[in-house]
Amino acid sequence: MEHLSRYIDHTVLKADTQLEDIKKLAEEAKQYNFFAVCVNGCYVSEIKHLLEGTDVKIAAVVGFPLGAATMESKVFETEDAIKNGASEIDMVINIGALKDRRYDYVREEIEKIVQAAENKAIVKVIIETALLTEEEKEVACRLSKDAKAHFVKTSTGFSTGGATKEDVALMKRVVGDKLEIKASGGVRDYAKAKEMIDAGETRIGASASVKIVKEYETAK
Secondary structure (H helix, E strand, C coil): CCCHHHHEEEEECCCCCCHHHHHHHHHHHHHHCCCEEEECHHHHHHHHHHCCCCCCEEEEEECCCCCCCCHHHHHHHHHHHHHCCCCEEEEECCHHHHHCCCHHHHHHHHHHHHHHHCCCCEEEEECCHHHCCHHHHHHHHHHHHHCCCCEEECCCCCCCCCCCHHHHHHHHHHHCCCCEEEEECCCCCHHHHHHHHHHCCCEEEECCHHHHHHHHHHHC
16 A cells, blocks of 8 residues: 555535635645645635645535536536646536436536546546435446546535445445545544545545544554
């Protein structure tokens, strides 16, 4: 396993996030060599400036946290985030459409975002596992794979639950090596992070990233 920090998207997404939080996020990302930072769209330009000259990637959330925006607005958010410096897009699917079995809509939405990001950014599809049945989780993963996304992601961290090793294992079973898996929501310590990696994920979304890495260093 490579250093744990290279699995982590260091994340600040709360509604009351301020510029000081973004500055702290950038400094910590540089200090601990996190793979990426993950922010709301309004902070992409700012954090791009703060991370200039580093190899830390910038992920922007789209349709966050409910996934209930129109397809067109999600595409615009994607294009705008990329224009401002994002190289990764974490989009929330339309969960209601999935539950209504409007699978063509869900697939088309992911496809359009993948097309908008083509050759400029990778796309992670947040399926919000806590709100889905086992069947719906499998379908969401298959649709993401069909739409040529790059990742499936467990959660926003703002719903009724976060990542579990069981969900990561299910997602891995469905997507195999075709897509990577990001575990997000409730990953607050090294033990949980290791559990997610052992289950098959390749990226962790966390706001407790510094704590996780310090625990990892102590455990080595």
